[in-house]
Amino acid sequence: MTTHAAAPAPAAPATTPAPAAAVTTTTAAAPLLRPFRIPDDGLHEGPRVLRRLPEGVAERPYELFGVVPQAATIGAEIRGLDLSRPLTGAVREELNRALLEWKVLFFRGQHLAPDVQRAFARNWGELETNPLLASAGPADVVRFDRSAVRTFENVWHTDVTFRERPAMGAVLQLREVPPRGGDTMWADMAAAYDNLPAEVRERIDGARAVHDFLPGFARFTAPERLAEHQEAFPPVEHPVVRRHPETGRRMLFVNTSFTTHISGFAQEESDRLLRLLFQQAHVPEYQVRWRWQAGDIAFWDNRATQHYAVGDYGSERRVAERVAIAGDRPF
Numbered sequence: 001m002t003t004h005a006a007a008p009a010p011a012a013p014a015t016t017p018a019p020a021a022a023v024t025t026t027t028a029a030a031p032l033l034r035p036f037r038i039p040d041d042g043l044h045e046g047p048r049v050l051r052r053l054p055e056g057v058a059e060r061p062y063e064l065f066g067v068v069p070q071a072a073t074i075g076a077e078i079r080g081l082d083l084s085r086p087l088t089g090a091v092r093e094e095l096n097r098a099l100l101e102w103k104v105l106f107f108r109g110q111h112l113a114p115d116v117q118r119a120f121a122r123n124w125g126e127l128e129t130n131p132l133l134a135s136a137g138p139a140d141v142v143r144f145d146r147s148a149v150r151t152f153e154n155v156w157h158t159d160v161t162f163r164e165r166p167a168m169g170a171v172l173q174l175r176e177v178p179p180r181g182g183d184t185m186w187a188d189m190a191a192a193y194d195n196l197p198a199e200v201r202e203r204i205d206g207a208r209a210v211h212d213f214l215p216g217f218a219r220f221t222a223p224e225r226l227a228e229h230q231e232a233f234p235p236v237e238h239p240v241v242r243r244h245p246e247t248g249r250r251m252l253f254v255n256t257s258f259t260t261h262i263s264g265f266a267q268e269e270s271d272r273l274l275r276l277l278f279q280q281a282h283v284p285e286y287q288v289r290w291r292w293q294a295g296d297i298a299f300w301d302n303r304a305t306q307h308y309a310v311g312d313y314g315s316e317r318r319v320a321e322r323v324a325i326a327g328d329r330p331f
């Protein structure tokens, strides 16, 4: 418990590590008639640093399509492109610049056949297969249809961080949408990092964390396949803060579904710090929310974001198909 009063709290003994979720003492106007406290993990109102581009990179216009921002730092609708046609090199380059700037790109009403959706994603690399999820014909097209396979994605996460090389990005298309609800949200992990208190950044600088598929997937995996998957996907370590391989930006890289422990930290401190770090994806200023129509595509940078599939459509039908692009080892 941290008690905040008009007088500053005494400094903690040097042997005690600063609390992970250190709370800055509120400077209240005198006279303060009673002490008050803020829970250690409480979040605080105040200005947010909302930088879309890496420091020193100037904003540049887009020449080959329209870009309609959906939030401050994350999410832009791309207009004027038909993704069923092959991309020219110039469009691919400009789309990549938009992806790095906005982190999630949305394209309305594309209605791509699975092979065309795959071909679009292939502009960014090899496709990944995910043996933990149901596929829709081709093994590299994952199908989300709760009437067929009971899975949920209504938890903040980055896809497949339990892999040594988590996916670079993903291209998701909604085949069928419920009458209402079923939105997807994304959160900007560069903004999440930028806004961490300095003492928390110092604590996690250079730290590594363990990621495992079990927390996110054990419940949804057939018992007879669980042993096989555990052998295929042993726990892996990634930096808690990764560098974006293209922009060089630092990004928070732990998530509720797969991050189990910060290496070398006592369990209690790891749990406490992870709780605080997981909460960063919940901050609305870092988020964008997309209201799907059938045939919409979302293409996200899985290195720089987390996402959350809102589970508010009960037994209504919602069918999505996703391809994922193989990624690099985080550093």
Ligand SMILES: [Fe+2]
Pocket: 153, 157, 158, 159, 307
């Ligand atoms: Fe996901």
